[in-house]
Amino acid sequence: MATEITLEVARYRPGVDSEPVMQSYQVPLREHWAILDGLTYVKDHLDGTLSFRWSCRMGICGSCGMTVNGEPQLSCATFLTDYAPGPIRVEPLHNFPVVRDLVVDIDDFMTKLPKVKPWVVREVQSPVEEGEYLQTPEELDEYQQFSMCINCMLCYSACPVYSLEPDFLGPAAIALAQRYNLDSRDEGADERRDVLSSPEGVWACTFVGECSAVCPKGVDPAGAIQRYKLTAATQSIKELLMPRISRRLNSRSQG
Amino acid sequence: MNHRRSSPEPLLWMLFSSGGMVAALMVPILLFLFGIAFPVGLLSAPSHAHLYAVLHNPLTRLVLFGLCALALFHWAHRFRYTLYDGLQLKRYAVPIVVLCYGGAVVGCVIAAGLLLTV
Amino acid sequence: MSVYQRPVHLLWWLERRAYVLFVLRELSSVFVAWFVVFLLLLVNAVSDGTASYQRFLDWSGQWWVVAINVVAMLFVLLHVVTWFGLAPRAMAIKVRGRRVPAQQIVAAHYLAWLVLSAAVAWLVLR
């Protein structure tokens, strides 16, 4: 096995470069080394000016999403040896504005996330003194996989709809909304419906399915979206067919 | 709230997905028989009398109308988004919507006319 | 702060294999629509009488019509495979409180497909 591998890293210096330029670095090719280890090697020994985000290096904090050979990946969970003999092309996540080198701006997601109310909504909050809200393992299982989202943004990077339609809420935000909709303790589905069942919500999704394919945590945002479409469409048609009943329901939930 | 109730998307999506399901279940066999097997002589085509009898059954006509209508709305919805995303033509949303769903409606009317006059 | 925004190519879907497959899947709808046209031509021919039906059979035997239908068949099959494959992700079906596994939902779809296809074939070929 070769002892080194080439990383071709996208560099972008705002105000200096008009678009990213690729720069090559030779890094040691070692077993167990993730792409991230290669990048920190560059930062520590070759070029201190390279900027990228990272923290937990165990695939749970969601900081280090990058485009590796064209695919969105967590750079801490993608290994150099899998790409030998290289070169490995490392670029920032697609579909986001690039702030610097491999760092992208995710403010858009951070602004959209609160809009889907990703928290428990209840008409009456019981005092904690009364103990826990009961939830069976089966009820937990209903939403558990959607609670696994680490907000790493790989799904947004893989979503062509998001690249074309910047107003689209996007896979992770909708999956997190469904995480609460499907939680037996939550009563907020109706409050979330306005945002979810809007043209920028689930209806913009064409089920490309790449969000789920690239998710490092096995969340299925595409599935969450399709399930929500079915729920929302059924509800809408019920309201269309039985306007009086649904109006009464609506006025109650709004009141 | 008004915005939500007036949005046609849920209805259009329901038509699209029903159409997708019906098309997946029914189109392959019909297309195989009439589009490939009979024309290339893999199987001998049924007689006119037999087909005419089958078609004359109101149930057949109802099913075929359902198939045609839903399949057309399936096409309309998917094709609309293919034009929006695949060719980035969303700026022409209005003519695209007219073309797609208008086409489907016209298709439904023609289908109804033809099936009623068998 | 100046940021770099990567441009979206007109044919962005050529960038990844999965995107190409997606666009092909979406284009299958065009062939579904073509099938409706083809079917309605058949219906029209049958209702116009024997001669008209024979003319339809002759026309549909022309090489280019067969070619279109073979391509249409491939696309429709792509539609079937992708549609059935994605179905369990859009529906969470429960039987007696237990979630039905995805493979069983897919299998049920294919079963329904086989039964319906057999019924149609029987009706036409009887």
Place this chain on the structure above:
Amino acid sequence: MADYHDVVVVGGGGAGLRAAIAVAETNPALRVAVISKVYPMRSHTVSAEGGAAAVAAPDDTLDEHAYDTVSGSDWLCDQDAVEAFVAEAPRELLRLEHWGCPWSRQPDGKIAVRAFGGMKKKRTWFAADRTGFHLLHTLFQTALSYSDIVRYDEWYVTKILVDDGRAYGVVAIELATGRIETITANAVILCTGGCGRVFPFTTNANIKTGDGMALAYRAGAPLKDMEFVQYHPTGLPFTGILITEAARAEGGWLLNKDGYRYLQDYDLGTPTPEPVLRNMELGPRDRLSQAFVHEMEKGNTIDTPYGPIVNLDLRHLGAKLIDLKLPFVRELCSKYQNIDPVTELVPVRPVVHYMMGGVHTDIRGATPLEGLYAAGEVACVSINGANRLGSNSLPECLVFGNRAGRAAAVFAARYHREVPSSIVAQGRDEARRLAAELGRRVEGHQRIADIRTEMQATMENGAGIYRDGDSLTKAAHELAELRLRFRHAGIDDHSTNFNTELIAWLELGFMLDVAECIIDSAALREESRGAHQRTDFPARDDERFLAHSLVRRQPDGSSRVGYLPVTITRWPPGERIYGR
């Protein structure tokens, strides 16, 4: 003009978010802000795996939880703090449950609890083995519902502003733009976590560089019990990734090179097939890590390119239990070690995990510096004493995050003062200093990474699981030298946008301060207690050292260590007994 908030929380992890919510709930009229160098959901709380302890089962009592904590701490904790902690922990975890935390459940829908090291009863709540992740995301998402909580995401705090003995805010850099801002406040809460990164081999994330400890220390607040560094017995070799104690709580065994459960040789009980509480693999972390060192000295460990290891055996647990209770362990092993714990042994070795010490606070989270509060790993209340029990740190973040938030809210409202003009001037000076550092070009300079690597090696050699006077003296000298070199370290990156090299340079400065505090505190504690084991003073010495060390920064920049008596309420110092 500077940004003003009534309360500024520095750090957006478990303690910080809990504190911010507490401020918002205590007094909705207060303006509260959270400043964090990463987006809150990236904070290191996310990596906690095993669980959070709080009395829940009917056969358990607060006193038992308190006693386990006190004996686990080798009697160095403050027992009033422990009593408050165990009393409030269940309420905090229930609140998390109400906020949506997906705690694992019993079949009837009640909270499930698991065993944990050093605990006499099953009382550790868990969300599979991703407890910290779920806890952090639940807190973060719940915090989003408080639209009044202002967030400064990816802002790095460089200084606490102090006037006349009171904290009035901070100076921070916005990473994306390089903008330097003075953010004033009537109270500041530090929730920046620990400093595992001063050591070479740690479970800690890259962000855990002791910023808050150094910020408080430089602002004049003392650091407490800094010599107590917890080594977790089971980290993956090379990466240092944590394999949770829950793996042993569910029944995992530690085996030496002969496949022998060696813990039985270290006064930790006798091996049983089923896990027994406070026995063998369910002993406290300090004792288990020390046992590893003895095994190594006996030649019973296995040498690998990444150091000596022992094996964690989970094979007898079976795939079903592992997938249900330890799915993350399986994922981490397969991804980072290329092994499947269902069929293979997991190589592990002790790894720096947690700082028992931190910024000295009272039971309300207040530091001696007026207006400055601290909670979570950055703080030392102390409930952890000389050794923290596994699964006590998550509830600590919640209980004391809540307490610090409430106390700061009351303080900020009751003692509200106009921010003195000197504070703004200090802010301007700090901004000038940072700008100068950013522009400073050094010829043939020292690399940041080299100094950092040498500092980490120094810490491991000088203040590892076992220390002695010589190793500590040597470490102190090496640190002094590294400090000199650090003055000549420069950065290559002079740009203002997302300059991670500037941040790394600032972090290194903080880490050198914290490292010095650890070494100096350890050198003066001439006894062995909990995680602080001196080979030259192998016994516990309650006469001289039943006391917290307090290290203060002197005007000349050097440190001075003093002592503070331990608070004892109901459990007089006794022998730590496990497995018998």
